[in-house]
Amino acid sequence: MPKTLYDKLWENHVVHQEEDGTALLYIDRHLVHEVTSPQAFEGLKLAGRKPWRVSSIVSTPDHNTPTDHWDEGIKDPISRLQVETLDANIREFGALAYFPFKDARMGILHVVGPENGATLPGMTVVCGDSHTSTHGAFACLAHGIGTSEVEHVLATQCLVQKKSKTMLVAVEGQLGPGVTAKDVALAIIGTIGTAGGTGYAIEFGGSAIRSLSMEGRMTLCNMAIEGGARMGFVAVDDTTIEYLRDRPFSPKGDIWEQAVAYWRTLHSDAGASFDRTVTLRAEDIRPQVTWGTSPEMVVPVDAVVPDPARENDPVKREGMERALKYMGLQANTPMTSIAIDKVFIGSCTNSRIEDLREAAAVIQGKHIAPNVKLALAVPGSGLVKRQAEAEGLDKIFIAAGFEWREPGCSMCLAMNADRLEPGERCASTSNRNFEGRQGAGGRTHLLSPAMAAAAAIAGHFADVRDLR
């Protein structure tokens, strides 16, 4: 019987299965950061347990760390204690790799893992962070877990799981100029809704997905959780294998050849059946911008803010009205007439080298609009930052009026000092536009790096296709 990629990944990790289908799944890679691990390490210690396999752990602090004035350390004492607690836990128990605050390879875990070759095809990858779905780009079974499960994985190297349903999201055709993986992700969420993927593992397929770079596939899989699916993945192909060649933790020599032979089997077989299939035409996808407080509240940039009066479902209508009030927007306003206060280019969704190149290409030789109070460019890791600087991208950002920062999660969730003030409106390349996400009272509009760059220059949302 033909198998889906999900079937193959699942079967390769089942340690034990009960009659009702509840299984123990073996975990290959455990990513650990400072926010969701302290209570797990504490629980482990209180129970007198030790981590099962410390060489599965890759760790770095990312959520709390500042993105400027690194010489001054972490000023917020509560944040500092959390980062120091991670330092102490890794010191006590060990890890395959730990990139502490200010290390040259520190950064956002979901950027750091792949770029170091610590995320390899066919792995189960977990982390106390919902955006762990990012690693699905490498045909990994990768998803976020809570802190109790972080402790469970530390103690047992396994998770208790039941198989999800499968959904194929196929994007066929060729993406137009100025249309990126982020636009594809937002268009998919706009189609299926933020709960559309609940209970499913999503495989992204189709010719438009196969044409994406690994960076683009990571952006897409990263947003699977915003469509309700804990995990989203893409089959292995030459793009995957070329990306992994010669990364620090990628296998070498004969083992590399052996690994590649296995990785080549990581795709859904012809004729495999999915519980649900959704198909989008790449040519129909235009650059996207969210207008509300849920990622499904999204429209193409050349559209207007939707009108709740046209929504028949009373609960949804009320949700739209509440979102418009929070966002300070009127129905039927053209998206391109909405002025912005701040710009954030960064996050585990869009802080990789390709994202920075796309944004830099738009702002080169231009300057941010006078009404833009702050424009941040926050590379996803120390390695991304150095690469960008080697290409001169930092100079382009700085000349355009952007601040060029140190790596970290930054204003995606505003746990550090980078945040919106109440009422401020931000063009953001991050993944969530929830109320207060980027700071209490802040208003977030999600979009691609190129579109964020276009908004920074125009001072309002602008169609990047008109600027090219």
Next chain:
Amino acid sequence: MEKFVQLDALVAPLDRNNVDTDAIIPKQFLKSIKRSGFGPNAFDEWRYLDVGEPGQDCSQRPKNPDFVLNQPRYQGAEILLTRANFGCGSSREHAPWALLDYGFKAIIAESFADIFFNNCFKNGILPIVLPAAEIAAILQQVEATPGYRLRVDLPAQTVTRPDGHACTFEVDAFRKECLINGWDDIGLTLRHAEKIKAFEANRRIQQPWLFA
């Protein structure tokens, strides 16, 4: 973990879809390295008129009179009743910790986000999925009836209204057993330790690149 068997408790309504974990517990409170004490900051941005920071005495903060959970009639509620996709967003287990610390032991919704749903079971909270029409009916009754209570029976898998109408709900058999007994599932998994070791040893041979 506390056991969950039966619960007869006051119901508080949160009549909206897509309540996300950033709303349930905003990020500034995730800096804590403890598991407890999140209750006073549950729904912080909706509940208070000022901006919350860690370490404040929340009893002195101005409360938002328009937020439903601040109404006197819902004080002491242990069942939260809401709509679709509750707990979407971040995987933070601080969300169920905050709800539990606030006093909620059961959450009834049309649907839940997967990670949040899973996290509830790890903390002795029972998340219950009921059909949209049933939720709408109960929401109306709650609105109309101060002191409205529901009876939740996990072994029987029923939610019973004051008018005697009962509806059944689905729950995974393993999770049900863990909740009823208050079991720590790490202990349960470690019963299979030999099997895990054998699986791992075989994996080292079959896929050596995973053990670099």
